[in-house]
Amino acid sequence: MHILDFNKLSLRDINKTLQESDKNSFFSVRNPKGSHALAVGINKKITVKIVGSVGYYCAGMNKFSDIKVEGSAGPGLGENMMSGNIYVTGDVSQYAGASGHGGSILVGGNASSRCGISMKGVDIIVKGNVGHMSAFMAQKGNLVIFGDAGHALGDSIYEANIYVAGEVASLGADCIEKKMTKKHLSNLENILSNANVSDYNPDTFRRFGSARSLYNFNVDNAKIY
Amino acid sequence: MCGIVGLFAKQENISANLGVHLSKMLESMSDRGPDSAGLAIYGKPLASKTKITVQSRSPKHDFQKLKKFLSAKKEISFSLNIHSTHAVIKLDVKQKDQVTNLINDSFSNLRILSVGKKMEIYKEIGKPAEVVKRFEIAKMKGSHGIGHTRMATESAVTTLGAHPFSTGEDQCLVHNGSLSNHNSLRRELIRKEMTFETENDSEVAASFITYRMNNGKTLKEALESALVELDGFYTFVVGTENGFGVLRDPIACKPAVLAETPDYVAFGSEYRALTSLPNIEKAKVWEPEPATVYFWGH
Numbered sequence: 001m002h003i004l005d006f007n008k009l010s011l012r013d014i015n016k017t018l019q020e021s022d023k024n025s026f027f028s029v030r031n032p033k034g035s036h037a038l039a040v041g042i043n044k045k046i047t048v049k050i051v052g053s054v055g056y057y058c059a060g061m062n063k064f065s066d067i068k069v070e071g072s073a074g075p076g077l078g079e080n081m082m083s084g085n086i087y088v089t090g091d092v093s094q095y096a097g098a099s100g101h102g103g104s105i106l107v108g109g110n111a112s113s114r115c116g117i118s119m120k121g122v123d124i125i126v127k128g129n130v131g132h133m134s135a136f137m138a139q140k141g142n143l144v145i146f147g148d149a150g151h152a153l154g155d156s157i158y159e160a161n162i163y164v165a166g167e168v169a170s171l172g173a174d175c176i177e178k179k180m181t182k183k184h185l186s187n188l189e190n191i192l193s194n195a196n197v198s199d200y201n202p203d204t205f206r207r208f209g210s211a212r213s214l215y216n217f218n219v220d221n222a223k224i225y
Numbered sequence: 226m227c228g229i230v231g232l233f234a235k236q237e238n239i240s241a242n243l244g245v246h247l248s249k250m251l252e253s254m255s256d257r258g259p260d261s262a263g264l265a266i267y268g269k270p271l272a273s274k275t276k277i278t279v280q281s282r283s284p285k286h287d288f289q290k291l292k293k294f295l296s297a298k299k300e301i302s303f304s305l306n307i308h309s310t311h312a313v314i315k316l317d318v319k320q321k322d323q324v325t326n327l328i329n330d331s332f333s334n335l336r337i338l339s340v341g342k343k344m345e346i347y348k349e350i351g352k353p354a355e356v357v358k359r360f361e362i363a364k365m366k367g368s369h370g371i372g373h374t375r376m377a378t379e380s381a382v383t384t385l386g387a388h389p390f391s392t393g394e395d396q397c398l399v400h401n402g403s404l405s406n407h408n409s410l411r412r413e414l415i416r417k418e419m420t421f422e423t424e425n426d427s428e429v430a431a432s433f434i435t436y437r438m439n440n441g442k443t444l445k446e447a448l449e450s451a452l453v454e455l456d457g458f459y460t461f462v463v464g465t466e467n468g469f470g471v472l473r474d475p476i477a478c479k480p481a482v483l484a485e486t487p488d489y490v491a492f493g494s495e496y497r498a499l500t501s502l503p504n505i506e507k508a509k510v511w512e513p514e515p516a517t518v519y520f521w522g523h
Contacts, residue, residue, distance in 0.1 A: 034496035052506075053496050072510060074496060075480060093480065093512060112512050113477055132477075132515065 006031040011038065021046055034074065039067050045084075059086045062103065078105050081122060085195070094131070097124045100141065106195045113150065116143045119160055123191045135162050136172065142191050146200065154208055158215060162208040163188050165200070174214035180207045227388075227401040228254025228353075228374035229481075231462050231469050231492035232502075233521045234367075239489045239503075244365030248357040249501040250493065251372040255353045257401075257494055258374025261387035262356040263348025265397045265464045266370040270342040275318045275394075277325060278339045278346050280311050280384060287334050288312045294331065295324070309359045310384070311338070313345055336385060336422065341395030343368070343466055348387035368523060371464045371492070373399035379407070379426040386423050390431035393438055395466040400427035401494060402458035402479045410454070430455060434463070448472045448518045462492055468522030477515035484508040490521045 004014045004027055018027060018039055029050040032038055036055040039048050043063040050058070053071035062081040072090035076098060083103040091109035098114070100122025107124070113131035116124045116138055125144040132150035135143045138160035148166035155172020161184065162175075171177075178184075184207050192200060230250035234240035243266065251262055281287035284307065291312070292305050301324065303316040316324055321340065328335055339346040347360040353374045357363065373388035380386050389397035404410075407426035410433060415421070419432045433454065437447040444465060451461070451472065460479040463470045471492060473481055484491045484499050486508045493499045496510070513519050 033500040036497075053510075055495055055497055072496070091511070093482075094478070113515070 001026045001028055003027075004029045006033060006035065011035050014038070015040060018042055018046065018048060032071075036074070039065075042067075042084075053090065062086060072109065078103075078122070081105070087195075091128070097122050100124070102141075104191070104195050106197070110147065116141070116160075119143065123195070125192065125195050125197060127197075129166065132169070133172070135160060135175075138162075142187065144188065144191060144205075154210075156214055157208075157210045159210065161187065163205045164208065165204040165206075168206075168208070171208065174211045175208055176211045178207045178209045180205065226257050226376045228257035228494045228498065229371070229399050229401050229460060229462050229492065230254060230373075230494070230498050231369070231371040231464075231471075233369040233468055233490040234488070235490070236488045240368055241366055243367045243370055244362045246502060247365075247370050247372055248363045250491075250498045251353045251357055251362075251374060253498050253501065254374045254494060258376045259352055260377055260382045261348065261350040261375040261384070262353040262373065263346065263375075263387045263389055263399075264357075264360075264362055264370055264372040265339070265344055265346045265389045265399075266362070266365050266367045267343040267395070267464065267466070268345065268365070268367040271315065273318050274315055275321050275340065275342050276345060277314045277316070277321070277328070277337060278311055278344075279314065279328060279335045280338050280348075281335050282310070282384075283334065284310045284312070287332065291328070291332060291335065294327070298327075308347065308361065310349060311347055311360065318342075339391045339397065341466070344391075344395045344397065344464065346389055346391060346397060348373075348389065349384055350382055350387065369464065369469055371397070371399055371462050371469055373401075378403050380424040383423065386425045386428075388427060389464065390425075390428050392431045392435040392463070395464075396435070396438070396444075397464045398427070398431040398434060399462050400430055401460045402474070404430060404455055404457035404459065406456040426457070430459065430461065444470060445518050445520065452516055460494070465522070468520060470518060470520040471513050472518050473513055473515050475516040481513050482510060483513055483519070484510045 026047045032052045034055040037057045040060040042065045045064040048067045050069045055074040057076040059067045060079040062084045065084045067086045069088040073092045075093040077092045077096040078086045079098045081100045087106045089108040092111045095114040097105045099118045102121045104123040107126045110128035111126045111130045115130045115134040117136045119138045119141045121140045123142045127146045129147035135154045137156045139158040142161045145164045149168045151169045152172035154175030306313045388399040404426040407429040411429045434447045459474045460481045461472045
């Protein structure tokens with residue numbers, strides 16, 4: 001395990017070390033003190049443990065790597081991530097997982113507004129609540145919310161799935177509650193088991209998705225989603 | 226972009242070092258607002274005294290002249306402390322109106338930044354580190370204070386365009402965001418005999434709140450009416466004699482983080498602003514909800 005300490009190294013040095021490291025390396029990053037853009041642009045399978053809270057855009061554009069934040073994260077966590085896993089033990093700020101194409105994000109606490117905005121395939125699991133406008137224009141992937149969802153959930157949603165165990169303050173335009181079919185239940189169980197989440201009751205979850213009245217959905221194209 | 230910080234002391238160990246903490250917090254927000262910075266500090270009130278903070282572009286000449294002018298008025302007893310481009314006049318609360326009128330009538334180069342029993346406002350153009358050094362903020366003590374680092378978007382980089390804006394005695398406002406209906410609101414407020422020093426949108430927000438509170442509304446009611454009347458993006462922190470309040474617009478895209486420990490309540494535009502505070506790793510840290518008025522008071 002390599003220790004990278006902000007008390008000794010600059011953000012640029014730390015990011016460079018992470019980006020240029022050998023495959024399967026393991027790093028522990030200390031004293032981040034809310035720094036921005038930490039552990040961004042990693043495109044190999046490494047493991048990064050960040051001890052402390054981080055600022056904007058942590059783990060952005062992540063590909064393959066496993067990144068754990070022992071603390072909270074600022075706006076734009078895992079923005080546009082492609083694959084790999086991000087786990088934040090605390091809360092995350094606005095637009096976590098925005099436009100993410102793949103991989104998974106697990107949030108131990110709450111996520112604030114616009115969680116999963118324009119998501120394109122990423123799985124996002126929030127153990128607490130999410131703020132308003134979450135899954136706004138979500139195209140593909142899954143947003144699993146153990147707590148409550150704020151106003152305008154899933155506004156203008158395309159083909160992403162939203163699963164909520166708590167209360168929903170209000171649904172956005174073209175977002176409706178849908179039947180929890182066996183297929184969706186097994187999808188939910190898969191997402192959670194991939195993220196090593198086991199302490200839940202699947203029956204408490206409701207499913208939300210697109211009414212498909214706002215965009216030109218053609219059933220012949222259903223298979224590409 | 227702009228940066229906001231705020232610190233409300235619950236214990237003596239924080240109030241005794243309020244200036245030190247606020248200086249560090251403000252400097253950490255330099256990236257968010259490198260063109261100007263300002264602070265409102267709430268110190269100990271003196272019995273039946275009040276403070277007027279004035280600012281001048283040629284302080285040496287103007288403050289000397291002011292001191293001479295006030296000394297010549299036998300009925301006025303006052304003290305005048307100069308902090309760089311600012312001076313704090315302490316005087317009997319009964320002479321407050323007389324002296325503010327004298328300054329406004331006879332000293333066109335002086336700007337009154339604040340009036341209050343506790344509050345002093347310091348603001349200037351320049352990097353936050355230069356501004357806190359210029360006014361020796363680190364030496365100041367107090368029960369609470371709020372600060373702002375500015376990256377101007379709606380109006381020019383000037384001392385008077387810097388925050389905080391006074392909204393009445395012992396009251397001030399700082400703003401991160403931009404208002405889109407400030408011109409029409411300003412015209413409306415001018416018709417109601419409010420006066421303006423700048424073209425700044427945040428000054429309109431300050432004036433909007435002052436006007437409502439002058440007409441009998443509480444701070445909470447004034448902030449709630451801001452939710453209805455103000456169009457645009459904002460995170461406001463308002464300072465009052467007893468504490469500070471926080472309000473975010475319903476969209477809440479302008480960031481805000483709060484932290485609370487048994488010793489203090491702190492506000493920062495980012496978590497970075499809070500990392501220099503004692504025991505921050507043990508603090509309860511959270512984001513204020515949109516369209517919700519928060520307040521901490523002594």
